[in-house]
Amino acid sequence: MSKGRYNDFGGQYVPETLMTALEELEAAYAKYSNDPEFKKELSDLLKEYAGRPSLLYYAEKMTKDLGGAKIYLKREDLNHTGSHKINNVLGQVLLAKKMGKKRVIAETGAGQHGVATATAAALMGLECEVFMGKEDTERQKLNVYRMELLGTKVHPVTSGTMTLKDAVNEAMREWAGRMDDTLYVLGSVMGPHPFPMIVRDFQKIIGEEIKSEMNKLEGRLPDAVIACVGGGSNAMGTFYDFIGDESVELIGCEAAGLGVDNPKNAATIANGTLGVFHGMKSLFCQNEYGQIAPVYSISAGLDYPGIGPEHAMLHENGRAKYVPITDEEAVQAFEYLSRVEGIIPAIESAHAIAYARKYAPTLDKDKIIVVTVSGRGDKDVAAIARYRGVNIHD
């Protein structure tokens, strides 16, 4: 069995053409991830440029309103570019620069990873091209324009379902054609090894900060950490440092779209089966013939038919629990957090908020839960207005 395994999940299922590119990336990452100079540069960028550490905020009004466990919010929405995506991207684009690459490419769903990659490329002087499903370019026009402002070329992808999975297909095709000067900056803990490992390593700072800040504020570990899951990068970043702390519940919130029993959903753990796609063995929404299902969620960032292999392992081992959240629940949570705490979360993150609303009231007041707000919701305002029947211009 090949490298990069999480139980039997993971691996490197890519065309031969890409194998040397993955080997090159793996070698470069092994070298630089232990290089004190690289580590210092990255940590300076995270602090000075991205604004880390992000706040761990006690959501007092929400806590009182729900009447159960004490709720903290991990404010990844306050990072530069407005989401946790910048953590990974600063790492990978810096790595690309060290590797002597002149150009980075990326896929994006909601546009957050694309915007983050465009930003890091602008900062570090690399060319950048982003692949985005045509349907998503329409759902997230604002982010398309943001990327263009940052000097990135956005390619609307018109194949397949014209969403995130098709954007990944197209980025992989592009990389297979040009790898000598180009690094594919993958946005989630998915794809072929070493991507799930690299992205997790660059995102694990979320959980590390939660742990140390919680220790300062409460002198103990939280009882549960909650995050939304598409491919799973902010959730893996949130969970990773707590995996060994058995008392901490790890809860991932998947996009159930119109409901787990309705074909229009993207809840991979609830509905997926074992398969091999986008370079990894993991769980996927697919039919009996292994054709990848056209999934759906109101959230472009969670609208993905698979899940990262390490999540599949945490699920199989029973270490983490994954719950489905519908569009309607997420939209209500989006509105709730805006009203109650004055924080407009990304519609992706609203899936985690939605579960906290259900879960916190079932716990005693001496329990503590942390919800990662993976991004801010400005990008979603127009879409939520449309969902509520209000037509405003993007």
Place this chain on the structure above:
Amino acid sequence: MTRIHKAFENGKAFIAFLTGGDPDLETTEQLIYAIEEAGADLIEIGIPFSDPIAEGVVIQEADERAMKNGTTTDDLFALVKKVRQNTQIPLVFMTYYNPVFSYGRDKFMQNAAEAGIDGLIIPDVPFEESEEVRTYTKQYGLELINMIAPTSIERTKMIAEKSEGFLYCVSSLGVTGVRSEINTNIANLIKDAKEVTDVPCAIGFGISTPQQAKEMASFSDGVIVGSAIVRIIAEHGKDAVPFVKEYVKSMKDAIR
């Protein structure tokens, strides 16, 4: 000697690709007979997949057409079974891994072998992952075709040593599709491969004209042509048979 080896006994081999079920199963069947009559030595039948990441636009669209008309893996097993009653031409499936994996590797190989398939090409299973497939192909006497690419360089010998059927040599970077020029180091890689294996080496990706075929065949054992054939099928639909036949004949004649 396997049927695949026989494909390389008739001078340089011409290997044709088409997507199963494009434009429909009946036309695919007639195309297979016509391609054989035109002189092709081996036929690759593509199993349509929702997300063919190694394909350019031409074959992506063929997959979409075939899936839209409802073509399934079971339909293609049935098609091969039928075709096998009329021809002994070597047939291989070109498929992405998920349709094989999700069908059940054991059941897939058993059905493929029983239908009369000789081998499998799975572009998203590289050498490092191939054991979990080879275990099953071996059991049913199918040959799993390994691939090398221009980037394989130091990997070439390792891959060639374990090859069976033929070695699929990818001419260029990128995905499948017609190319006006093929600039490549593949000739050198084939030399490296030949040092460690007697398995024939065939070149694919980008080849569309008789001139290109002739040039590629000059340093290999055969050429593989997909997108150029699929493009003719896309243009003529159910009436594509005589056009494909004429094209394949011109290509085989160029490398004889």
